[in-house]
Amino acid sequence: MKLQTNALSRAIKFALASTATMGLTVASVQAEEADAGAENKKIEKIAVVGSRAAPRSVGDSPVPIDIIGGDDLSKAGGDDMLELLKGSVPSLNVHANPISDAASLVRPANLRGLPADSTLILLNGKRRHRSSVIAFLGGGINDGAQGPDISVIPSVALKQVEVLRDGAAAQYGSDAIAGVLNFVLKDASEGGSISVKQGQYYEGDGDTTTVEGNIGLPFTDQGFANLSFQYKEADPTSRSVQRPDAQAFMDAGLEGVRDPAQVWGAPEINDDITLFGNVGLELTNDSQFYMFGNYSERDVKGGFYYRNPTTRPQVYGGVIRNVNGEPTRRHPTDEAQQAAWDAATPTVLVGSLDGYDQQINCPVVELQSNGLPDQAALDSLAAANCFAFNNILPAGFTPFFGGNITDTSLTIGTKGEFTDGFMKGAYYDFSGSVGRNESRYFITNTVNASMGPDTPMEFSPGKYIQLEKNFNADFSKGYDFDLAYDVNVAGGLEWKEETFEVIPGDEASFIAGPLTQQGFGIGSNGFPGFKPSQGGEFSRRSYAAYIDIETPFTEEFLMGWALRYEDYDTFGSTTNYKVTWQYHATEDLALRGSLSTGFRAPTVGQANVSNVQTNLSSGVLVDSALLPPTNPVSQLLGGSELQPEESQSYTFGAVYQSGDLFLTIDYYNIEVEDRLSQSNKIDLTLEQKAALKADGVPNVDSLAQVSFFTNDFDTTTQGVDIVANYSMDLLGGFATFSAAYNWNETEVDKFSAITGDFKVARLEKDLPQHRATYTWTQQWEDFSGFLRYNYYGEYQGVHVDYDATAIMADPSFTFDAELTYFATENISLTVGANNIFDQDAEKVVDFLEDGATELTPSNTWGGIYYETSPYGINGGFYYVKATYTF
Known part of the structure; x- marks a missing residue:
């Protein structure tokens, strides 16, 4: 039976109009009230992402999609969106690297084993702007990644999250190599909630307080204004013991040594405030206005490596002697x-x-x-x-690094149906978006060694600002070609501008002081400031055109076709395609698959940023400079202008639905050529330093290593996703059982010394190849709760990004649980815990001379656990929550 356009309801018309950019969902995923368990049986999960035709159920989609309801997202101990998602999407991994420069401020995430900026992030179907933070120390996989800051999106503002686990660059542009996450804001015009949550780790630290609320208001009689807020404070954690060198100083009577001298744990978060708004207004029977955006700000502060008062080069490091043991000046070329x-x-x-x-x-x-x-x-x-710094800082020092992160965005648009002219019957969506993310850095309890006794101990190293503007014009129309139902033809245009700005820091954070030539380090130790020569705005513009067709050859067989052309004013143009299909073999069983190409454009920040980091080289702290790939130093070592990554991927799978059972199985294969990442840290020889100084490159003597962004290696990632759900009446209530499993394997097909063996090992082994979650959710009239089992396969344990520490960690598992009591119609009380049995992460291993190993709570750097643990190093977390719903 054909689906005629004039039979669609007005709601479906608006949905069709919005699917050009996925701006509207038409069905709630899950009942908002806890006593609506029986109703859940009748609710079908509807997604807009992945198709530009009418929104369809997850089971009828030719590509794998997960839908996570806003109510589900709120059922977890943490408030970070990444932590909430990884419990529901097994192919999503999130690492909380405890000492990782700017990556501590905005944590990267990995979908299907690819870096954070290989997943496209959408808000209400519109492209979300990137963070200004580049993960210089991203734990191997995310080295140099620059993705959006997902953590600013609070669960209280969301109706649902749609997770497209398939390459989609041909549909939505750059970054969608691994998939797409679409965050859909609430659009209710009445009601709301306010809640207060307090939590703490079993160790007695990391106290976290969260206050959040949502309210739906009418916007005249024909619209809505839905507003949300979240405010959070979180204390730091420490999973550390005293470093052996610091303990030795204490035993020798040295006063003022901190205990522990170096902290491994979560950073301190202060004044984390987020405001979200979503507005919609029906202008006529055939058109609608929409607007949404956010303001978010937070302060984050964490620790760095301890500066040993005898061995830290360029601060405490030794006097130079000649071959006769006599003190002498340094001769860098000898x-x-x-x-x-x-x-x-x-x-x-x-x-x-x-x-x-x-x-x-x-x-x-x-x-x-x-x-x-x-x-x-x-x-x-x-x-x-x-x-000597021993006279003013005799016990050494540990810098504290942090930043103020501000994130704002605004999207305005109109959508509807053309009612006359040659476009009559077509749906349109015109929109404009602007997003801005600013990271203002600070570092305290450190020195600019080259300034000697005149150095301050607090510095403002500068700012990074990411600004993006997008304009879209999208169209969609159904055509009757005498097939099973109308062929949907969508097309559109997009214009983007991306600007990355570097604002220099205060002079003391970068100046080369009077002791520079005597071997003392330049700039605020740990994170030198950005010099005026590094400052400036770097911009890029692009435009794109696409066409997306869905062809229902029969009621059982559907195919989709997408083609996208995109042109950048820096590296040129790219054209990508995608073909999808779905075949209903029986009433209960459907087969599906896709074949696509994709790309990820290097960000403007990756192409132009420079930074100095503290890096461990053979166990010794040294200054390592990240330079633009076109810098003379980078070019001397093999750097060149960045090019986009290119991918080829295919998936095939099956969907089985029978009664209350829903099951999907999908295999995927993603080949990425010319992957873009930060190079290995390359040691500079004295000859190279002399050559660079001859070319006029400043401050070369203070550098021990150099890295840069490069397109140096190819990878093949393959895996299997299995998702199953089953609902039934149980124990006098309503139960839902969910299981999700992911096998993911990445192999580096080609690389050079610029990438290096250790980074290859991190790309291939750091993430567990096997992940699974099993969840039982139970609802009664006065109570609801869930129990979740999380399984993590073996992974490579790495400590301090140092290859000599790497081991293969054993598989492990954790449990999460929550129970809610509905005291009244409006008030609910919740108690719960993540990692309820306090499962430890893999402990650091010491290798003995006879080849044996022993576990020890102590090591050279004071950490207890390998920080690559897929479930973190902080242990169990419990929480209580009170919610008032109106």
């Missing part, structure tokens, strides 16, 4: 002298306040048998007008 200096008796780095030429006259301060510098020699420095 390899023999450099080797002799490195092998010399350990000494404290001493500088002359009278200038470089006088450094040779400063006293030599050697280390004693107890590991501490000779105090008499230190006391003699002042008389010689010489200086």
Whole structure:
């Protein structure tokens, strides 16, 4: 039976109009009230993402889609959207790397084993802007990733989340190699809720308080205004023991050493405020106005590596000696002298306040048998007008790094149906979006060593700002070609502008002070500020055109065809396609599949950013510079202008529905060529430094390593997703059983020394190949609750991003549980826990001389657990929550 356009209801017309950019959902996923369990049997999950025809049920989609209701998202201990999603989507992995520069501020996530910026993020079907934070230390897989900040989206604002687990660049443009996440905001015009939640880790730290609310208001008689807010505070956590070197200093009587000197744990979050608004207004019977956006801001603060007061190069590192053991000035081009200096008796780095030429006259301060510098020699420095940081920071120091993250966006548009002219009967959607994300960094309890005794200890290294503008014109119309029902033809145009801005820091954070030539480090130690030469705006524009057709050859057989052309004013153009199909073999069984190409454009930030990080090299802290790939240093080491990644992917699977049982199985294969990532940290030789200085590159002596963004390797990722749901009456109530399993394997097909063996191992092994969740949800009249089992297969445990520490960690599992009591019609009380049995992450392993291993709570850097744990290192978390619904 054909589906005639004039038979569609007005709601479906608006849905069709919106599907050009997926701006509207037409059915709620889940009952909002807890006593609506019986109604859930009748509700069909409807998705807009993945198709530009009429919204369809998940089971009728030719591509795999998960729909997670807003009510489901609120059933978890955490408030970070990434944590909420990973419990429902097994192919989504989230790492909370405890010491990882800017990645601590905006955490990256991985869908199907690909980096965070290989998943396209949409809000109400519109492209979400990127974060300004680039994950310089992204734990291997996310090194250099720059994706949107998903954590600013609160669950209280959401009707549902649609997860398209399939490549979709031909439909939606760059980044959709792994899939698409579409966050759909609530659109109710009445009612609402307010809740207060308090939680804490079993260890007694990480206290988290969250207040959130939502209200639906009428916007005249023909519209709605739905408003949401969330406010959160979270204390830091520590899963650390005292570092052996710091403990040795304490045992030797050195005062002022922090315990622990270095903290591994979650950062401190203050004043985390988020506001979301979603507005819709029916203008006429055939047109609608919409507007939505957000304002979000938070302060995040975490710790860095401990600066040992005897060994930290360029702050405390030793005096240079010649082959006869006599103190001398450094000769950076003399390899023999450099080797002799490195092998010399350990000494404290001493500088002359009278200038470089006088450094040779400063006293030599050697280390004693107890590991501490000779105090008499230190006391003699002042008389010689010489200086060592041991005189003002004798116990070493640990920098604290953080930032203020501000995120804003606004989308305005109109959609509807043309009622006359040559476009009569077609649906349109015109929209404009602007999004801005700013990260303002700060670092405290550190020094600019080159400034000597005049250094401040607090710095503002500068800001990154990401600004994006999008304009879309999309159209959709059904045509009668005498097939099973109308052929839907969609097409449209898109214009984008992306700007990445670097704002320099305060002068003290980057200046090369008077002790620079004497071997002292430049800039705020741990995160030097951005110099004026690094500042500026870097922009790129692009435009795109697409066509997307769905052809119902019979009632049982559907095919889709998409073609997209996109042109960038930097690297040129790209054309991508996608073909999908679905065949209903029986009333209960459908087969489906897709074949597509895709691309991910390098971001403007990745192409232009430069930064100095602290990196561990063979267990020693050194300064490592990330430079633009076109910088002379990068080009000397093999860098070149960035090009887009290109992908080829295919999926095939089956959907089985019978009664209350729903089951999907999908295999996927994704080949990515010229993958873009941060290179390996490359050690600079003295000859290379001399050549760079000859070319006028400044401050070369302070650098030990260099990295840059590069298209250096190819990968093949394959896997299987299995999703099953079953509902039934049970124990006097209504029960839903859900199971989801993911097998994912990534193989690096081609790479060079620029990427390196260790990074390849991280790409292939850091994420568990097997993930599964099993959830039992139960509802009664006065109570509801759930119990979830989470399984994680073996993964590579890595500590401090250092290959000598890597092991394969054993499979493990955790349990989550929650129980809600509905005290009245409006008030509910909830108690729950994540990782309810406090399952430990894999502990750090020490390798003994005889080849045996032993577990120990201590190690060189003070961490207890491998930070690559897929469920984190903080352990069990319990919470209570009170909600008032109106």
